Amino acid sequence: MAQDVKPTRSEELRLKERIELAENGHEILEKKRDGLIHEFMEIIDDAKEVNQELADLYSQAQLKMMLGKVYDGEDTVKANAMAVEQEIEISLEAQNIMGVKVPEIESENKIQRKILDREYGTTSTSSRIDSTADKYEELLEQIVDAAETQTKILKLLDEIEKTKRRVNALEHKTIPEMKDAQSQVSQVLQERAREETFRMKKIKEMQEENE
Numbered sequence: 001m002a003q004d005v006k007p008t009r010s011e012e013l014r015l016k017e018r019i020e021l022a023e024n025g026h027e028i029l030e031k032k033r034d035g036l037i038h039e040f041m042e043i044i045d046d047a048k049e050v051n052q053e054l055a056d057l058y059s060q061a062q063l064k065m066m067l068g069k070v071y072d073g074e075d076t077v078k079a080n081a082m083a084v085e086q087e088i089e090i091s092l093e094a095q096n097i098m099g100v101k102v103p104e105i106e107s108e109n110k111i112q113r114k115i116l117d118r119e120y121g122t123t124s125t126s127s128r129i130d131s132t133a134d135k136y137e138e139l140l141e142q143i144v145d146a147a148e149t150q151t152k153i154l155k156l157l158d159e160i161e162k163t164k165r166r167v168n169a170l171e172h173k174t175i176p177e178m179k180d181a182q183s184q185v186s187q188v189l190q191e192r193a194r195e196e197t198f199r200m201k202k203i204k205e206m207q208e209e210n211e
Contacts, residue, residue: 007188064132
């Protein structure tokens with residue numbers, strides 16, 4: 001029996017209450033774990049689609065870039081790219097998924113723009129360079145979406161692992177140890193009760209003999 005567990009009726013009741021509390025907590029954590037896994041699997045499905053689109057857009061953008069360099073020259077492509085000064089500004093907002101804060105990532109300024117809104121001179125460019133810019137802007141938007149999805153996955157995965165460890169600790173260590181302690185306390189109390197019953201019986205027999 002653990003040294004801090006005293007074989008008393010109050011300790012037995014205290015252990016019973018702690019076991020009930022731990023079992024309720026275990027049930028709640030199991031539901032949280034299952035819910036998180038469900039959300040995780042849904043986001044994984046989204047991630048597969050997002051990543052596939054990202055890979056496709058990257059290949060398309062690379063092809064556009066290659067064609068631009070072949071027909072317009074690498075120096076022309078670089079010169080027009082250097083003229084672009086717009087920076088992508090990202091905003092983060094927290095979304096709550098079963099107690100887990102995950103980010104919602106959005107670009108504050110519009111990434112995909114019209115030809116006339118770009119900084120490079122339209123008279124010195126070809127349709128190939130415009131098409132390359134279009135595709136890379138589309139790719140950047142997809143990267144922002146992918147960043148949000150991947151971050152959600154990492155956050156949820158971390159919380160799932162933490163919750164699983166807590167469930168396992170309660171199920172395989174904390175609750176069994178408390179139940180074992182309660183069982184030992186109950187055994188001691190029962191033994192004491194039997195000894196007390198036997199003692200009272202002996203006292204009664206002695207009293208009857210003396211009468």
